[in-house]
Amino acid sequence: MMPRHPAYSGLAAHFERIHRLRHAAAMLAWDRATMMPPGGSGARARAEAEVLGQVHALLADPDLAPRLDAAAGEDLDDWQRANLGGMQRQRDEAVRIPAELVARRTLVNAACEHGWRQQRAANDWAGFLPAFREVVAVARDEARHLSAGATGGAYDALMARYEPGFSAARFETLFAPLVDRLPDLVRRARLPARAASTLPASCPVPRQRALCREIAALLGFDFGRGRLDESAHPFTGGVPGDVRITTRFDPADPLAAINSTIHECGHARYVQGLPEAWHGQPVGEPRSFGIHESQSLGIEMQLARSPAFCGLLAPLLAQHLGMPEDPATLHAHLTRVEGGRIRVRADEASYPLHVVLRFRIERALIEGEIEADDLPAMWDAGMAELLDIDTRGDYRDGCLQDIHWTKGAFGYFPSYTLGAMVAAQLFAALRREHADLDSRVADGDLSPVFDWLATHIWSRASRFDTDTLIRLATGQAIGPDDYLRHLERRYGEAG
Amino acid sequence: MMPRHPAYSGLAAHFERIHRLRHAAAMLAWDRATMMPPGGSGARARAEAEVLGQVHALLADPDLAPRLDAAAGEDLDDWQRANLGGMQRQRDEAVRIPAELVARRTLVNAACEHGWRQQRAANDWAGFLPAFREVVAVARDEARHLSAGATGGAYDALMARYEPGFSAARFETLFAPLVDRLPDLVRRARLPARAASTLPASCPVPRQRALCREIAALLGFDFGRGRLDESAHPFTGGVPGDVRITTRFDPADPLAAINSTIHECGHARYVQGLPEAWHGQPVGEPRSFGIHESQSLGIEMQLARSPAFCGLLAPLLAQHLGMPEDPATLHAHLTRVEGGRIRVRADEASYPLHVVLRFRIERALIEGEIEADDLPAMWDAGMAELLDIDTRGDYRDGCLQDIHWTKGAFGYFPSYTLGAMVAAQLFAALRREHADLDSRVADGDLSPVFDWLATHIWSRASRFDTDTLIRLATGQAIGPDDYLRHLERRYGEAG
Numbered sequence: 001m002m003p004r005h006p007a008y009s010g011l012a013a014h015f016e017r018i019h020r021l022r023h024a025a026a027m028l029a030w031d032r033a034t035m036m037p038p039g040g041s042g043a044r045a046r047a048e049a050e051v052l053g054q055v056h057a058l059l060a061d062p063d064l065a066p067r068l069d070a071a072a073g074e075d076l077d078d079w080q081r082a083n084l085g086g087m088q089r090q091r092d093e094a095v096r097i098p099a100e101l102v103a104r105r106t107l108v109n110a111a112c113e114h115g116w117r118q119q120r121a122a123n124d125w126a127g128f129l130p131a132f133r134e135v136v137a138v139a140r141d142e143a144r145h146l147s148a149g150a151t152g153g154a155y156d157a158l159m160a161r162y163e164p165g166f167s168a169a170r171f172e173t174l175f176a177p178l179v180d181r182l183p184d185l186v187r188r189a190r191l192p193a194r195a196a197s198t199l200p201a202s203c204p205v206p207r208q209r210a211l212c213r214e215i216a217a218l219l220g221f222d223f224g225r226g227r228l229d230e231s232a233h234p235f236t237g238g239v240p241g242d243v244r245i246t247t248r249f250d251p252a253d254p255l256a257a258i259n260s261t262i263h264e265c266g267h268a269r270y271v272q273g274l275p276e277a278w279h280g281q282p283v284g285e286p287r288s289f290g291i292h293e294s295q296s297l298g299i300e301m302q303l304a305r306s307p308a309f310c311g312l313l314a315p316l317l318a319q320h321l322g323m324p325e326d327p328a329t330l331h332a333h334l335t336r337v338e339g340g341r342i343r344v345r346a347d348e349a350s351y352p353l354h355v356v357l358r359f360r361i362e363r364a365l366i367e368g369e370i371e372a373d374d375l376p377a378m379w380d381a382g383m384a385e386l387l388d389i390d391t392r393g394d395y396r397d398g399c400l401q402d403i404h405w406t407k408g409a410f411g412y413f414p415s416y417t418l419g420a421m422v423a424a425q426l427f428a429a430l431r432r433e434h435a436d437l438d439s440r441v442a443d444g445d446l447s448p449v450f451d452w453l454a455t456h457i458w459s460r461a462s463r464f465d466t467d468t469l470i471r472l473a474t475g476q477a478i479g480p481d482d483y484l485r486h487l488e489r490r491y492g493e494a495g
Numbered sequence: 496m497m498p499r500h501p502a503y504s505g506l507a508a509h510f511e512r513i514h515r516l517r518h519a520a521a522m523l524a525w526d527r528a529t530m531m532p533p534g535g536s537g538a539r540a541r542a543e544a545e546v547l548g549q550v551h552a553l554l555a556d557p558d559l560a561p562r563l564d565a566a567a568g569e570d571l572d573d574w575q576r577a578n579l580g581g582m583q584r585q586r587d588e589a590v591r592i593p594a595e596l597v598a599r600r601t602l603v604n605a606a607c608e609h610g611w612r613q614q615r616a617a618n619d620w621a622g623f624l625p626a627f628r629e630v631v632a633v634a635r636d637e638a639r640h641l642s643a644g645a646t647g648g649a650y651d652a653l654m655a656r657y658e659p660g661f662s663a664a665r666f667e668t669l670f671a672p673l674v675d676r677l678p679d680l681v682r683r684a685r686l687p688a689r690a691a692s693t694l695p696a697s698c699p700v701p702r703q704r705a706l707c708r709e710i711a712a713l714l715g716f717d718f719g720r721g722r723l724d725e726s727a728h729p730f731t732g733g734v735p736g737d738v739r740i741t742t743r744f745d746p747a748d749p750l751a752a753i754n755s756t757i758h759e760c761g762h763a764r765y766v767q768g769l770p771e772a773w774h775g776q777p778v779g780e781p782r783s784f785g786i787h788e789s790q791s792l793g794i795e796m797q798l799a800r801s802p803a804f805c806g807l808l809a810p811l812l813a814q815h816l817g818m819p820e821d822p823a824t825l826h827a828h829l830t831r832v833e834g835g836r837i838r839v840r841a842d843e844a845s846y847p848l849h850v851v852l853r854f855r856i857e858r859a860l861i862e863g864e865i866e867a868d869d870l871p872a873m874w875d876a877g878m879a880e881l882l883d884i885d886t887r888g889d890y891r892d893g894c895l896q897d898i899h900w901t902k903g904a905f906g907y908f909p910s911y912t913l914g915a916m917v918a919a920q921l922f923a924a925l926r927r928e929h930a931d932l933d934s935r936v937a938d939g940d941l942s943p944v945f946d947w948l949a950t951h952i953w954s955r956a957s958r959f960d961t962d963t964l965i966r967l968a969t970g971q972a973i974g975p976d977d978y979l980r981h982l983e984r985r986y987g988e989a990g
């Protein structure tokens with residue numbers, strides 16, 4: 001019997017092959033960050049480049065264009081139609097970038113990222129700069145190819161890889177109220193107005209490790225379909241049936257590992273909750289990086305920093321770290337505003353200002369308004385303006401603190417704050433449906449949260465565009481109101 | 496400027512790409528055995544099949560035949576000429592196996608191996624059999640394709656993948672004196688004539704882990720270019736710049752982990768000692784599986800079980816495991832003959848008899864003289880004949896004990912005993928050159944061993960065929976004399 005849509009079916013098999021190679025690339029990248037000894041780095045970069053080169057060849061296959069056209073004329077259901085759209089977008093992005101540039105990008109970025117792991121620790125900006133100049137040059141080259149003939153600018157083209165349907169101009173509009181109101185909110189809420197911690201000065205890493213595993217289990221992370229390991233910069237990798245999350249342990253700051261574990265669990269639940277029938281197909285992938293962040297930040301900021309969840313967390317801290325922490329003190333500690341210099345440890349109110357700084361810098365870098373060499377100066381000026389912090393001479397916890405730029409991920413940062421914004425909208429909608437949410441969480445029943453997210457976000461994967469997905473889930477367009485209301489409610493009274 | 500050998504240079508680049516994909520496949524396989532959660536297994540099998548399918552496509556590329564012919568007419572040095580021969584062999588093997596069979600083999604073998612990890616523990620032969628029948632069917636299919644038009648039989652064709660230049664008939668000749676003399680040697684030397692152990696009844700795994708790391712370091716394993724992890728069946732994987740060895744820990748039997756660590760270190764030193772200029776090329780690979788085993792068994796049996804090395808090992812056991820073991824007792828324990836049922840824990844004198852049993856069974860399986868269902872009966876009969884052990888009803892420590900057949904590695908086992916034989920020859924030659932070997936080892940100086948192996952074996956990679964390599968190293972043809980002399984000397988007096 002002839003299938004109803006032969007062209008589409010052939011494409012689905014083709015993209016399944018692409019997914020299998022990406023599985024290989026994802027595991028190589030995870031291994032590189034968690035397991036690989038230093039001597040493996042050169043050969044690994046070449047192996048990853050080869051696998052990604054094969055992916056690129058499959059996407060750039062000249063046969064694909066007529067097959068996509070033929071499938072567009074077939075009788076497809078809505079999911080298949082959306083899947084075809086995803087194939088088309090991946091194909092378009094691939095053919096805009098020459099294979100040679102794909103290979104060069106992988107090598108250049110891996111070399112920069114690898115060096116950064118030592119250079120950051122050594123506060124060594126001068127050592128980092130040569131490799132970083134190459135990363136910037138490759139990213140500009142890439143942006144030039146991606147934006148050729150498109151309506152947006154070079155930076156828009158890079159950003160669209162993470163946030164399809166969004167532009168730098170739209171982000172500027174969404175972020176403007178944050179730039180307007182948050183510096184003042186942070187100033188008013190800043191320590192010492194909030195409670196200081198009663199955490200012990202030092203927590204042995206094995207205890208933190210056991211605690212983080214238990215927190216991940218509490219958050220429903222499925223260890224039968226994933227792992228929790230350690231890396232210099234926490235991330236979520238792997239594939240839907242085998243999600244690899246990482247954290248990092250600092251004996252002097254157990255909350256860093258706890259918060260990052262909670263954050264990555266939000267990412268992991270999304271990936272573990274994607275519809276199995278669509279694993280390996282474009283429509284079965286997470287919607288966008290902003291939506292991914294809305295899940296991690298939803299769990300970290302909206303769920304885990306609620307007083308009710310702190311009531312679950314405090315006994316675990318007592319059990320594993322021997323802390324006499326009561327829930328109210330823990331909550332006060334988790335929601336304190338310090339305005340520090342490190343993004344991943346920043347309080348929730350300062351965080352968007354860190355993003356705005358990076359958004360401005362990477363936009364200027366890619367548009368050619370500044371050079372790689374100018375990064376520290378623009379960093380220091382922005383930190384002074386937005387967060388009133390003097391970062392001069394501190395690269396380690398300044399412009400070298402993030403892994404993103406080292407591996408050429410320009411255009412990613414705005415997604416963090418889009419995610420925080422969307423998370424506030426999602427949880428506002430969730431609370432409208434579940435008036436008893438806090439009491440159920442306090443009783444240890446997290447199912448209302450996870451069931452709601454599974455229904456409205458995870459199971460929908462990339463079936464809808466981002467705006468439609470959020471309108472279906474919340475009844476509203478994406479905007480900063482719920483987010484600002486949430487921040488004002490949590491931090492505004494502290495002034 | 497035109498290169499002196501354009502066809503050869505193009506082929507070298509082509510095989511470097513193949514090596515990069517094999518790097519990916521090696522790391523996926525290592526991860527599967529050491530890190531992967533159960534939920535990852537289906538998608539992982541498909542990902543590995545896809546990567547190996549790409550390797551196969553690159554080897555089966557129709558353009559390769561004329562390019563190999565063109566390179567054969569170019570002005571090449573000896574290494575390049577040997578490299579071209581390696582390319583030709585890989586190409587020949589690949590085109591004999593249809594791509595469909597390559598993909599099916601990977602899926603079927605991965606499924607069987609994955610199930611085996613539980614089934615072995617549960618002594619579940621019936622559960623294992625259905626997947627194993629498929630593995631046998633695929634292996635026979637493969638043997639049929641490989642042997643079509645060749646002089647040898649089906650089993651010879653599978654064996655040649657591991658031991659080029661050898662046949663089942665030659666192994667039968669090499670093994671005949673062992674079958675003739677070892678059963679009696681084992682009977683005479685068997686416990687309780689030798690010293691019982693004074694090892695503690697239980698050794699915590701973390702202490703064993705620390706000890707094994709120190710032993711690996713003592714044996715020169717380079718942790719900057721490799722890792723030591725854990726898996727159900729110890730193995731050496733990875734690539735020359737990043738060698739992954741594994742062991743397994745049994746709290747009741749610390750010597751199992753120690754011995755397997757020493758064994759895998761022998762493999763690892765070989766790989767870490769391959770000539771860097773030829774990494775990624777066929778001529779830069781280990782010569783054969785038998786030569787690989789000659790390195791692991793050389794370190795394990797010839798070096799580490801000498802009284803001199805036991806003098807280095809005993810203080811480490813005392814330090815990490817708190818054992819009051821003196822070197823002489825440790826040596827007596829390591830060289831005791833028990834005639835047990837488990838190959839990987841077998842004493843050195845019984846070991847070749849385990850191999851002979853497997854050699855007979857797999858030869859009969861592949862030649863169609865028996866079926867998968869008949870395996871336990873032939874196993875039990877062979878164990879009774881060769882080792883005087885009743886294994887009926889015990890699959891766990893009987894015919895399910897090894898990983899090899901679960902993943903279709905038929906034809907591999909003879910290489911173990913070829914390796915032991917060659918190891919004895921190599922160390923006899925090494926001792927002829929270094930009359931003071933034992934006193935230098937006793938002083939903690941292992942350099943005579945490693946320098947000699949680096950010169951005569953590691954640095955030569957696949958430059959020569961196996962027979963030439965051993966003749967160059969020892970001045971003699973491969974044969975059982977040094978091996979039998981070694982076994983008689985170590986175990987013969989004990990009767």
